Amino acid sequence: MKINLKIWRQKDKRSKGEFCDYILEEVNQDMSFLEMLDMLNNILVKKGERAVEFDHDCREGICGQCGMMINGIAHGPLKNTTTCQLHMREFKDGDTIYIEPFKATAFPIVRDLKVDRSSLDRIIASGGYISVDTGQAPEANSIPVTYHEAETAFDAAACIGCGACVASCKNSSAALFTGAKITHLARLPQGDKETAARTLTMVDQMEQEGFGHCSNTEACQVECPEDISVLTIARMNYEYNRARVLFKK
Amino acid sequence: MSTITQTKVPEGPLAEKWSMYKASSKLVSPNNRKKLEVIVVGTGLAGASAAASLAEMGYNVKSFCFQDSARRAHSVAAQGGVNAAKNYRNDGDSVYRMFHDTIKGGDFRAREANTYRLAECSASIIDQAVAQGVPFGREYGGYLRNRSFGGVQVSRTFYARGQTGQQLLLGSYQALMRQQKAGKVQLYARHEMLDLVLIEGKARGIIARNLDTGEIERHGAHTVVLATGGFGKIYYLSTLAMGCNASAIWRAHRKGAFMANPSWTQIHPTCLPQSGEYQSKLTLMSESLRNDGRIWVPMDKDEIRAPGEVPEEERDYYLERKYPAFGNLAPRDIASRAAKEQIDLGKGVGNLKNAVYLDFARALKEYGKDVIVERYGNLFNMYLKITGIDAYKEPMKISPAAHFSMGGLWVDYELMTSIPGLFAIGEANFSDHGANRLGANSLLQACVDGYFVLPYTLQNYLADEIKTPKTETVHPAFAEAEQNVRAQLEKFLDCKGTRTADDFHKELGKELYDKCGLLRTKQGLEEAIQNIRRIRTEFAEDLIIPGRADEVNSELEKAGRVGDYMELAELMCIDALHREESCGAHFREEHQTAEGEAKRDDENFSYSAAWEWTGDSSAPVLNKEPLIFETVSPSVRSYK
Numbered sequence: 001m002k003i004n005l006k007i008w009r010q011k012d013k014r015s016k017g018e019f020c021d022y023i024l025e026e027v028n029q030d031m032s033f034l035e036m037l038d039m040l041n042n043i044l045v046k047k048g049e050r051a052v053e054f055d056h057d058c059r060e061g062i063c064g065q066c067g068m069m070i071n072g073i074a075h076g077p078l079k080n081t082t083t084c085q086l087h088m089r090e091f092k093d094g095d096t097i098y099i100e101p102f103k104a105t106a107f108p109i110v111r112d113l114k115v116d117r118s119s120l121d122r123i124i125a126s127g128g129y130i131s132v133d134t135g136q137a138p139e140a141n142s143i144p145v146t147y148h149e150a151e152t153a154f155d156a157a158a159c160i161g162c163g164a165c166v167a168s169c170k171n172s173s174a175a176l177f178t179g180a181k182i183t184h185l186a187r188l189p190q191g192d193k194e195t196a197a198r199t200l201t202m203v204d205q206m207e208q209e210g211f212g213h214c215s216n217t218e219a220c221q222v223e224c225p226e227d228i229s230v231l232t233i234a235r236m237n238y239e240y241n242r243a244r245v246l247f248k249k
Numbered sequence: 250m251s252t253i254t255q256t257k258v259p260e261g262p263l264a265e266k267w268s269m270y271k272a273s274s275k276l277v278s279p280n281n282r283k284k285l286e287v288i289v290v291g292t293g294l295a296g297a298s299a300a301a302s303l304a305e306m307g308y309n310v311k312s313f314c315f316q317d318s319a320r321r322a323h324s325v326a327a328q329g330g331v332n333a334a335k336n337y338r339n340d341g342d343s344v345y346r347m348f349h350d351t352i353k354g355g356d357f358r359a360r361e362a363n364t365y366r367l368a369e370c371s372a373s374i375i376d377q378a379v380a381q382g383v384p385f386g387r388e389y390g391g392y393l394r395n396r397s398f399g400g401v402q403v404s405r406t407f408y409a410r411g412q413t414g415q416q417l418l419l420g421s422y423q424a425l426m427r428q429q430k431a432g433k434v435q436l437y438a439r440h441e442m443l444d445l446v447l448i449e450g451k452a453r454g455i456i457a458r459n460l461d462t463g464e465i466e467r468h469g470a471h472t473v474v475l476a477t478g479g480f481g482k483i484y485y486l487s488t489l490a491m492g493c494n495a496s497a498i499w500r501a502h503r504k505g506a507f508m509a510n511p512s513w514t515q516i517h518p519t520c521l522p523q524s525g526e527y528q529s530k531l532t533l534m535s536e537s538l539r540n541d542g543r544i545w546v547p548m549d550k551d552e553i554r555a556p557g558e559v560p561e562e563e564r565d566y567y568l569e570r571k572y573p574a575f576g577n578l579a580p581r582d583i584a585s586r587a588a589k590e591q592i593d594l595g596k597g598v599g600n601l602k603n604a605v606y607l608d609f610a611r612a613l614k615e616y617g618k619d620v621i622v623e624r625y626g627n628l629f630n631m632y633l634k635i636t637g638i639d640a641y642k643e644p645m646k647i648s649p650a651a652h653f654s655m656g657g658l659w660v661d662y663e664l665m666t667s668i669p670g671l672f673a674i675g676e677a678n679f680s681d682h683g684a685n686r687l688g689a690n691s692l693l694q695a696c697v698d699g700y701f702v703l704p705y706t707l708q709n710y711l712a713d714e715i716k717t718p719k720t721e722t723v724h725p726a727f728a729e730a731e732q733n734v735r736a737q738l739e740k741f742l743d744c745k746g747t748r749t750a751d752d753f754h755k756e757l758g759k760e761l762y763d764k765c766g767l768l769r770t771k772q773g774l775e776e777a778i779q780n781i782r783r784i785r786t787e788f789a790e791d792l793i794i795p796g797r798a799d800e801v802n803s804e805l806e807k808a809g810r811v812g813d814y815m816e817l818a819e820l821m822c823i824d825a826l827h828r829e830e831s832c833g834a835h836f837r838e839e840h841q842t843a844e845g846e847a848k849r850d851d852e853n854f855s856y857s858a859a860w861e862w863t864g865d866s867s868a869p870v871l872n873k874e875p876l877i878f879e880t881v882s883p884s885v886r887s888y889k
Contacts, residue, residue, distance in 0.1 A: 030524050034529070125427070
């Protein structure tokens with residue numbers, strides 16, 4: 001099938017970007033979206049033109065490295081799906097597709113569709129862990145974790161750190177990302193000990209990175225490849241208020 | 250050719266070797282640790298766990314990855330689980346049993362002491378991961394759950410839904426980030442190691458390219474650890490991530506580190522089949538599916554009915570038929586060859602007749618859909634997204650694909666390569682799996698190496714380096730290595746030919762699949778070597794890379810990786826050609842039993858082949874490490 005592409009090209013953080021038009025004539029509907037971009041790049045490179053830079057790695061929906069706005073939607077039209085798992089069968093012959101990078105103050109553009117999401121790493125570094133050194137762990141079954149606790153912790157822990165929640169949010173808030181990690185660790189007996197301190201430092205870091213506030217639009221969950229629940233944001237807010245009241249540093 | 254005798258395996262009974270080592274190895278005092286620097290390349294489970302553990306001990310760690318975040322390394326994609334000899338199921342498991350399963354699974358081609366240590370340290374990994382907050386599957390009462398994996402008859406696999414690798418990696422990534430905040434780890438994401446720097450014969454640093462700016466950087470340290478994973482991506486179509494590569498280990502090889510058993514690649518039996526030429530990867534469907542899924546092909550090769558309409562008596566559940574004791578849980582090498590055999594007989598299914606069925610109808614009937622959703626829901630969803638097919642209604646179609654590198658840098662018992670001060674951990678080394686890896690032993694090895702082995706063995710090395718001053722990167726060895734890196738990048742850019750790096754990679758991958766994949770022959774390998782040399786020459790003359798070296802340039806990144814594959818591919822074929830036997834994943838058609846099973850030659854090939862770089866990629870030197878079995882006696886590996 002024939003696909004018209006309008007792709008955001010930008011040389012670096014400081015340059016002015018623009019949409020460039022490309023036409024692909026022989027797109028197969030079983031191709032993944034990124035394989036379609038591979039096809040385009042193969043053509044561009046053979047003409048001596050610069051390939052469209054985009055982030056990707058595992059191509060099985062788990063590493064979180066891919067991510068772009070496809071027709072204005074983070075990761076494209078399919079619900080709970082990363083860009084790499086989107087296939088061209090979701091599009092029709094003759095369609096025009098707009099492709100842009102994830103845009104947020106805290107995600108500076110590196111080139112074309114590549115953005116710098118290290119702000120998310122710094123949120124984890126600020127407290128998104130359990131403080132245990134290698135070798136200190138007690139026998140695993142000495143801390144029973146109920147089935148329900150483990151499953152709900154997992155639901156939050158499934159976050160792949162792609163940043164689609166930020167890109168989908170009108171305020172570019174990282175509340176879903178941060179709330180997911182706070183909830184994952186707070187749900188487990190071994191992680192709950194540090195919840196108060198963790199929540200305060202992570203929320204603080206999130207603000208320092210320039211992410212906006214959550215205004216409960218809930219677009220983030222809709223666009224999240226892992227369907228992380230907005231209840232994790234509620235949990236974050238609860239833990240934050242609780243810590244502010246009860247936690248004395 | 251020479252014989253490797255220095256493996257540093259401690260004396261004493263197998264079960265006491267590691268305790269003896271730990272008790273007698275040298276230590277570094279906390280005061281001295283803060284003066285010592287360690288470079289760790291790679292942030293998968295092995296790299297992140299090593300970097301975090303060493304930083305906790307007080308060393309100054311520099312951690313590198315080519316991804317945009319340490320959390321994305323390909324350990325993240327491991328699905329099914331991690332093995333540990335906890336014997337929580339009271340089903341006869343033990344450290345010895347796990348060791349025996351692993352060494353037998355590897356067709357008696359691994360070093361006994363390393364494999365035993367892997368099993369011995371396994372239980373602690375589960376403790377460590379639980380303490381980090383890894384949400385493993387639980388029973389209702391709160392205790393840990395297990396399931397079975399291929400090649401074993403006990404349930405020793407711990408899992409977190411179908412995302413065990415992700416959860417384990419997040420545990421070690423979080424530990425790493427904690428140390429970054431503590432100032433003990435400096436993280437260099439989007440950095441690719443392009444050369445190893447030796448000073449007076451010891452590994453003292455690396456040359457890395459900042460992939461965001463193109464800047465070439467020099468980094469010095471007292472020791473270098475490579476945790477850069479496997480190189481199955483050399484086949485182009487594989488279960489690996491697009492960026493997985495052999496460049497770090499290959500460039501270390503060119504500096505003197507031996508490459509051991511490079512041709513032993515695990516071809517995983519349960520992957521999605523290729524559907525067209527444009528395809529960039531073959532997604533793996535966890536082996537755990539074989540706990541409940543039954544593999545079959547139609548008896549009639551001209552079968553055209555939909556799978557649900559083929560009556561039971563016209564189906565061939567070939568694994569259950571050929572290997573009744575293990576059935577659908579036969580080890581991977583055996584399951585993959587059996588699938589290829591059916592496909593080659595013309596019984597393959599799907600449009601390209603290149604797949605077999607993995608059928609859940611019986612499990613769905615027996616346990617109900619809810620149970621199957623809970624066990625494998627994410628895998629069924631992934632299958633639906635990629636193929637558009639609902640596997641609750643019709644069987645999955647699966648096919649073998651290149652997956653895991655049992656081969657890698659040769660290391661001794663301390664996980665040190667043949668270059669002093671250069672260590673290799675996780676899939677990057679050749680150490681624990683012999684000629685075939687058992688399912689759920691990969692996450693295990695990465696964790697064991699990083700959390701529980703390297704912190705002891707690296708310290709034993711560093712104890713003799715406490716007087717060595719900080720490595721200065723003005724040293725001529727750094728300048729020379731940097732110059733070589735720059736020259737290579739310029740050469741790629743100046744080539745200005747007509748074919749892309751991907752074009753060459755695909756051609757090379759096809760050659761390897763055909764002639765150095767599941768089945769190998771002398772004639773095929775000799776042809777492959779000729780063809781690889783031709784492809785390599787064309788690559789040098791006809792590559793096109795637009796853009797510059799001092800900016801983001803993903804095509805340039807690919808060129809470096811493909812360039813290294815061009816040399817490694819030839820070594821794989823040389824290795825496969827020299828080994829006139831079949832063992833594990835290495836199946837030479839000339840060497841099989843009357844029933845078509847692998848036929849080992851213990852008299853002549855009970856050794857690890859450690860290849861040494863000579864400056865000519867067509868003329869490596871073979872060094873043999875004899876495999877000495879003090880505890881087990883190699884037997885015919887039967888799963889019948």
